[in-house]
Amino acid sequence: MKRSSEDKMSHATVWMWGDDLEAVRVNSEKYVSKRWRETIKECVIGITGRERDEGTIFYLTAYSSNPKRVGDLAERLLNAALNLEGDVKVDFVTILLSDHMNSEKESYRDDLEHVEEEYKINRQILTEKFGMDSRVKTKAGGREIIVVPEMSLKCELDSDYANKIITDVVDFDFQRVKNFIHSLSKNLIYEGLAKHIVGYKLFIDIERLEIESISTYKDKVYVRLATLLS
Amino acid sequence: MGGGSAIRQYERRFGQGESVYEKEPTIHGEKCEKYEAKTIRVFGEYEIRKTEREEYELLKKGELIGKFSKAIIEEDRFLFPLCRGTLLEVSEEGLREITTSRKAEICGLIASDGGLYSTREHPDFEVHFTSKHRELIERYNDLFKEVYGIEPHVYHKRKRDGREYFEARTYDRGVYFDLLDLGIKPKAFKFHVPFKHLDKDGLRAYLRGFFSGDGNISKSEEGFSIKISSTCEEGIKELWEAFKLLGFHPNPIHVSKKEPPLHNYYVFSIPEDEYVRFAEEIGTYHPGRAKRLESIRLKYKSEEEKEEGREG
Numbered sequence: 001m002k003r004s005s006e007d008k009m010s011h012a013t014v015w016m017w018g019d020d021l022e023a024v025r026v027n028s029e030k031y032v033s034k035r036w037r038e039t040i041k042e043c044v045i046g047i048t049g050r051e052r053d054e055g056t057i058f059y060l061t062a063y064s065s066n067p068k069r070v071g072d073l074a075e076r077l078l079n080a081a082l083n084l085e086g087d088v089k090v091d092f093v094t095i096l097l098s099d100h101m102n103s104e105k106e107s108y109r110d111d112l113e114h115v116e117e118e119y120k121i122n123r124q125i126l127t128e129k130f131g132m133d134s135r136v137k138t139k140a141g142g143r144e145i146i147v148v149p150e151m152s153l154k155c156e157l158d159s160d161y162a163n164k165i166i167t168d169v170v171d172f173d174f175q176r177v178k179n180f181i182h183s184l185s186k187n188l189i190y191e192g193l194a195k196h197i198v199g200y201k202l203f204i205d206i207e208r209l210e211i212e213s214i215s216t217y218k219d220k221v222y223v224r225l226a227t228l229l230s
Numbered sequence: 231m232g233g234g235s236a237i238r239q240y241e242r243r244f245g246q247g248e249s250v251y252e253k254e255p256t257i258h259g260e261k262c263e264k265y266e267a268k269t270i271r272v273f274g275e276y277e278i279r280k281t282e283r284e285e286y287e288l289l290k291k292g293e294l295i296g297k298f299s300k301a302i303i304e305e306d307r308f309l310f311p312l313c314r315g316t317l318l319e320v321s322e323e324g325l326r327e328i329t330t331s332r333k334a335e336i337c338g339l340i341a342s343d344g345g346l347y348s349t350r351e352h353p354d355f356e357v358h359f360t361s362k363h364r365e366l367i368e369r370y371n372d373l374f375k376e377v378y379g380i381e382p383h384v385y386h387k388r389k390r391d392g393r394e395y396f397e398a399r400t401y402d403r404g405v406y407f408d409l410l411d412l413g414i415k416p417k418a419f420k421f422h423v424p425f426k427h428l429d430k431d432g433l434r435a436y437l438r439g440f441f442s443g444d445g446n447i448s449k450s451e452e453g454f455s456i457k458i459s460s461t462c463e464e465g466i467k468e469l470w471e472a473f474k475l476l477g478f479h480p481n482p483i484h485v486s487k488k489e490p491p492l493h494n495y496y497v498f499s500i501p502e503d504e505y506v507r508f509a510e511e512i513g514t515y516h517p518g519r520a521k522r523l524e525s526i527r528l529k530y531k532s533e534e535e536k537e538e539g540r541e542g
Contacts, residue, residue, distance in 0.1 A: 018360045046493075048493040052444070059488060091461050146452065152486070170486045172455075173451075213499060213501060217451075224452075224499075228483065229482070229496060
């Protein structure tokens with residue numbers, strides 16, 4: 001099992017950047033055949049990747065209760081990710097075996113209109129909160145303040161092949177997040193892994209966001225907000 | 231490690247021909263031939279002499295510890311080229327082995343998109359670098375040839391829809407251990423900046439290599455953004471520190487936190503008033519980023535000049 005390494009008892013990285021593409025199936029199947037017990041209800045396959053032209057972070061998660069499908073599922077998920085446009089790098093494919101049905105907890109059913117409305121409301125709240133910050137006020141000097149929060153948009157996809165598939169895109173640019181999540185979903189449907197989009201959910205952690213940077217562009221002051229490393 | 235006597239090992243590593251002495255210096259107690267040599271620089275307990283044969287001798291407390299045919303002389307240090315992209319730096323801080331800029335760039339490229347692989351079961355001594363961009367693979371191979379005299383084999387991976395990946399690989403024990411000893415990639419999940427072996431030029435080259443892999447320049451409504459990201463928390467903290475050492479003021483590191491089986495990402499960006507400096511001092515060989523960096527440089531440079539014109 002070349003380069004596969006166990007982080008803990010319950011999950012293992014079965015593929016990482018630089019490994020042969022075929023290794024993901026072989027390593028997943030080996031891990032499952034060795035570790036699947038009667039108590040296991042579900043296998044969670046996680047893909048951690050980035051599109052490095054624009055710096056968009058993305059995650060793919062697929063849930064399966066069929067140990068025989070895990071290898072194939074992992075390989076096709078990786079293909080769907082690597083087939084995205086741009087300078088895509090998948091850092092890790094990791095699988096986790098669980099005694100619970102984790103997929104039941106992951107439910108994202110908002111429509112895009114609701115997500116857009118929520119994004120606007122969140123930006124308004126953040127503008128009020130951070131517009132008062134002395135660093136922002138000094139830099140703005142009366143100019144318009146635009147807050148740009150880092151967000152995560154999750155999308156639930158229905159699948160005949162897996163219990164469920166979730167895509168998650170993280171970026172500062174709302175339009176880019178929407179476009180990227182559509183490309184991801186399209187690839188998953190094209191791969192035959194997903195049938196259709198069930199819904200979305202937007203995550204902006206208002207309480208934990210802090211100022212990452214303040215910059216000026218075309219007479220506007222842009223305040224980037226993110227969860228800083230403590 | 232290495233075979234032969236201590237004197238032979240020193241001669242192989244540092245010696246570039248015979249040298250000359252005034253006061254019968256010795257290499258580990260063994261007497262050497264007498265030649266005229268003139269002290270040209272003293273750094274604490276280290277003395278550098280030049281012989282009539284245009285060779286350089288390095289002495290510690292009067293005892294010869296090395297001789298060299300070439301030296302790079304700078305205001306505050308002497309650099310003696312050793313093998314495999316290594317320089318012996320002698321300065322007021324003492325003696326240390328540093329990497330050349332070219333080797334530092336290889337280290338940065340490997341830290342982002344490459345790796346070292348060998349185990350007891352599979353003693354492959356593999357050193358690899360993977361990219362979608364042929365230009366980056368060519369750059370890596372050019373650097374590798376210059377530093378190690380070996381041309382990595384390039385594997386072309388074409389996926390079924392026609393998308394391409396390239397991978398440059400070597401299977402050389404010496405190269406593998408040389409890079410492993412620098413501590414750049416102790417585990418597949420981790421990387422480190424080899425601070426002990428990098429001077430400021432080396433740091434810049436290391437960052438250029440890393441940025442060519444795991445950097446990005448995005449464009450959105452608020453203009454350009456130059457960022458570096460990684461899943462390795464320790465590594466990203468060291469990169470941030472490296473920018474600070476070079477006098478940059480990187481924005482704080484932020485995190486995209488996820489639960490297993492997903493991994494966290496750590497990201498930091500360069501402030502916009504340092505974009506021109508970033509473009510001129512760090513730069514990149516990534517074709518797309520190089521293009522964007524050049525347009526950023528031209529845009530901000532012309533704004534700076536306009537500003538100076540107004541002040542003038």
